[in-house]
Amino acid sequence: MPSVTIGRMNQGRLDGKIAVVAGATRGAGRAIAVELGAAGATVYVTGRSTRGQRSEIDRPETIEETADLVAAAGGRAIPVQVDHLESGQVKALIERVGREQGRLDVLVNNIWGGESLFSWTDxxxxxxLDTGLRILRLAVDTHIITSHHALPLMIQNPGGLVVEMTDGTADYNAENYRVSFFYDLAKTSVLRMAFAQGKELAPHGATAVALTPGWMRSEIMLDAFGVTEANWRDALAAQPHFAISETPAYTGRAVAALAADPQVARWNGRSLSSGQLAQVYGFTDIDGSRPDAWRYLVEVQDQGKPADVTSYR
Structure with missing residues (x-):
């Protein structure tokens, strides 16, 4: 296949492929949709926030804006408002994809929405309890509901890929408590979902993986530090380890590289990170670097060492 550049070194094309990015309103989901579209895939971008209606998160980003960004990158995106806790809405989405495209090649389960719900101290x-169970519904039930409806369409053709987006690698989460009971359980459950789906999909020629970004400079994270992407380094005064952070595009390129890999089945059921895949596939973040956040976290930040990203990006 011909390749596309722009920081996506030797990344294959995805022309003719159909993708659903569930939870594409902002952050990693938005960037994944953009990168898949830029590589040639037709991308259905879903979420609850539209130009006419905000979700409970009450932020300005919308699925239509994501679709516009995909178009600006040279791709084609179809925004569909979906609450992934509502089985009927997800079923209708997948039926529409089947009716309009006749296939589904890539499913990215990036639904979350619990950013403001969990407590780091309680x-x-x-x-x-009600809030904690809501977190689990948003983080776990949404992924299960979406895969339940989407996988029958995906396995109609060999080579399908499911990407379960989470926070943390299987090795890291097995050894480290993620500060909050409900957050820990939510993000670790997604790792196991990828493993389990991998077992069930393999006989059908499809692959499932879990993928984590590093410390990602999402819209919400930048707002939390009071910075923008243009001046994000100003946040280092408050948190020096933020120097290892990465843009959402880095994770988007990781997903696009996986989707274009004819040997993607080698990763089936595994837990992967953006930094790990950058070393394998050769893509970079938008600044040309390759941050390896999870190695940095273990070897520098968790050891109480001064911030120093030398050899880590």
Whole structure:
């Protein structure tokens, strides 16, 4: 296949491929949609926030804006408002994809929406139970509902790919408590979902993986530090380890590289990171670097060492 450049070194084309990025309103989902579209895939971008209606997160980003960014990158995107907790809405989405395209090649389960719900300080018995269970529904049930409806269409053709987006690698999460009971359970559950789907999909010629970004400079993260992508380094005064952070495009390029890999089945059921895949596939972040956040976290940040990204990006 011919390749496309722009920081996506030797990345294959995805012309004729059909993708659904579930949870593409902002952050990693938005960037994944852009990179898949730029590589030639037709991308259905879903989420709850539209120009006419905001979700409970109440942020300005919309699925239509994501579709416009895909178009600006030379791709084709179809925005569809979907609440992935509503089985009927997800079923209708997949039926539409089947009716309009006749196939599904890539499913990215990036639904989350729990950013403002969990507490970093409340222990299990102190945390609001209703809120905690809502977090699990948003992080786990949404992925299960989406895969349940999407996989029958995907396995009609060999070579399908499911990407379960999470936070943390299987090795890291197995050894480290992720500060909040509900957050820990939510993000670790997604790792196991990829493993389980991999087992069930393999006989049908499809692959499932879990993928984590590093410390990602999403819209919400930049706002939390009071910076923009243009001046993000100003945040280092408050948190020097933020120097290892990466843009959402880095994760988007990781997914596009996986989707274009004819040998993607080698990763089936595994937990992967953006930094790890950059070393394998040769893509870079938008500044030309290759941040390896999870190695940095283990070897520098968690060891209490001063921030130093030398040899880590």
């Amino acid at each position: 222990r299990l018995w102190e945390h609001s």
